[in-house]
Amino acid sequence: MNYTLIKQTHVVVVILFLLIYLIKTILLLANNDAALAKFTKVVKVPEMIISTLFLATGIYMLMQIGASRLLIIKIIIVLLSIPIAIIGFKKKNKMLAVLSLLMIIMAYGLAEMNKKKIDKQNVDASVSNVNDPNYDIKKHGESVYTAYCQSCHGTGGTNGAGGADLTLSQMNLKAMQAQIINGSTAMAGFKDVLNEQEINAVTAYVETLKK
Ligand code: HEC
Known part of the structure; x- marks a missing residue:
């Protein structure tokens, strides 16, 4: 399988995932229950596909790259954010919904940090x-x-x-x-x-x- 393709799919899927969450959170914060219910219904199936792709591509990349400490922290944050998001939206708890969104964005930021850091190595x-x-x-x-x-x-x-x-x-x-x-x-x-x-x-x- 082509790693670059998987990686690109992962990035696209993460962005879609974030967009859906962002819209849901905005609707929740705006107290627009009707629109939130409608949007949730519309994106239900796409969201299931996106989540599956998100996990599958993530696991594939993890197996290829191996888990660094930063990556493990990132995965824990993402995994923790899922139940928080589910509870947040079910109970219409704005704080939990925003918290889960922030956690996902933070995990994304960690990934970028992970990429930037290259230590100077000794060359013979x-x-x-x-x-x-x-x-x-x-x-x-x-x-x-x-x-x-x-x-x-x-x-x-x-x-x-x-x-x-x-x-x-x-x-x-x-x-x-x-x-x-x-x-x-x-x-x-x-x-x-x-x-x-x-x-x-x-x-x-x-x-x-x-x-
Ligand atoms: C953090 C992992 C990582 C390190 C370290 C790394 N690469 Fe890469 N490299 C990749 C990935 C992943 C790709 C595929 C393109 C992408 O996904 O961005 C790539 C692509 C390339 C390509 C393009 C190949 C092609 O035909 O598409 C070249 C050339 C390359 N790397 C050379 C190097 C050299 C030389 C070094 C060391 C100075 C290096 N890389 C260090 C991960 C790495």
């Missing part, structure tokens, strides 16, 4: 000296890859633990470099972590992984 100094006559850009790139990329893309780029399979990449060198610098939905950019030489080196190495 014996291969990173450009002035060394034996300097080999691909060896340098490989050590950068091991330090920063392997955790998601796996050894040799194939057994991707959540990252794309780099051996199957269709990207040209330039697009690849842009991806590494700027990142994308599920991959943070490395522009603040790696220097230019490291980016060039890791790009050169990843290029060699392509089949």
Whole structure:
């Protein structure tokens, strides 16, 4: 299965889920019981599909990426918000409804925080000296890859633990470099972590992984 597709589905589903909750909460806060009842009825089936997709894609991604501490906190918050939302709307309790909405938004924020944080890693100094006559850009790139990329893309780029399979990449060198610098939905950019030489080196190495 294609991880990127699952991830994109998850993001879309989360946004729809949030929208439905936001509308319901606004109607509840506005004391518009009739509209709330009507809206709840209309979205009942879509909401069931969305919730199922939300959980299924979430579980799939969890199995691929593995659970970090932040991710576990996020999952606990989401799971806790569900009964709170159910009780809140059933009892028309505004505080509980708002609380559950805030919890889901908070979990979403945690996911973003999770993505931004890349720690500086140690790259083998014996291969990173450009002035060394034996300097080999691909060896340098490989050590950068091991330090920063392997955790998601796996050894040799194939057994991707959540990252794309780099051996199957269709990207040209330039697009690849842009991806590494700027990142994308599920991959943070490395522009603040790696220097230019490291980016060039890791790009050169990843290029060699392509089949
Ligand atoms: C947090 C996990 C993670 C890390 C760390 C990571 N990547 Fe990625 N990478 C991904 C994911 C996931 C994708 C698929 C695109 C998406 O969902 O954003 C991707 C996509 C890519 C692509 C595009 C492949 C294609 O053809 O679509 C390249 C190239 C790439 N990564 C290189 C790297 C390099 C080089 C590093 C290390 C400097 C790195 N990645 C670190 C998760 C990661």
